[in-house]
Amino acid sequence: MLQATLPFRCGEATGRPVEVFRDGDRLSVVSDGRVGLRLRLQERNGHGLHLSFEEPARPDPAEALAGVTAAFEMVSATHPEAERIGLDPASFATLAEDLTARGLAMREGDALAVDPTMLWQRPEPWLASLVSRDFPARPVMSGGKRHPQRPPKPTGAIYSRFIPWLGEAVAFRAATLDDVDTLHRWFNDPVVDAAWGEAGPRAKHEAYLAGLIADPHMIPMIGTIGGEPFGYFEIYWAKENRLAPFYDVQDYDRGWHVLIGESRFRGKAYISAWLPSLMHALFLDNPRTERIVGEPKADHVQQLRNLERSGFARIKTFDFPHKRAALVMLLRERFFCERLWSPAGGLPASPETLGQLPG
Structure with a gap:
């Protein structure tokens, strides 16, 4: 039927x-x-x-x-x-x-x-702008690293996708300094702080967000479901990131960090909505992006298990200055050919939540 x-x-x-x-x-x-x-x-x-x-x-x-x-x-x-x-x-x-x-x-x-x-590789229904997709490749140097010149950073709406099992849209927009109060509250949530370790006064969080907004390789974003802010996301070009020395980085690899600030959005139905939507947004943003990487804590077993269910492969374990991390990677070909925008028909196989991916 x-x-x-x-x-x-x-x-x-x-x-x-x-x-x-x-x-x-x-x-x-x-x-x-x-x-x-x-x-x-x-x-x-x-x-x-x-x-x-x-x-x-x-x-x-x-x-x-x-x-x-x-x-x-x-x-x-x-x-x-x-x-x-x-x-x-x-x-x-x-x-x-x-x-x-x-x-x-x-x-x-x-x-x-x-x-x-x-x-699902066509951008028009989901992306607000095609600037990044059409941006010419030109090698530049910054911070001692050679990488493609990046397109202008987006403002306002970035991506939106209607989620059938929620009856609402997941959307991402560029964060602004008007979001500091929300971010300040989320960073001081004990669950978030256990993963991110960024609790503190509002001034600290204003400086933190201002620094990322000014950084050409990072894009801080606010995620919404049905128009309600639920989480904070950082996406980055891996070639210019601190992760780059730890693996064979490619010019258009993308990485990401996430915190889910509102506790009611931490369930499995929401994870299966925002996680593949974020991956979809990153792959659509630039057709030259073949890989999306992450670096969760190496001992966060449940988090790694959920990432693996979502198509990420665990590549190796390595030491960051601030944590022992696992390098995980999602391939464009696997995401689209296995139709991972809708994992397991919309809901993950496990009832556990994905948790937080710290910065």
């Missing part, structure tokens, strides 16, 4: 939101308060999911592309096991050329289908 999700919101990071409503096997795509497209989703025996326009629709390609992309996202997100979503060749005829040119669909003989492993 086909699974229902109503409504499914897409494209919020871009400022051009689209909603997909479902009634049985019928999908209605709504933008600017009006129904733009009507489609039918069927489950055909032996042939998987099949999507077609309701007759006699023949959509204009310029108007329909965002709508059908939203429908593709909704179907693949609510059916993570689907390896293909078949498209009716007749009703998608006017869109086929655009869809295949963008990698949103592929031809298989006479058939036309969406391959989710390609769909």
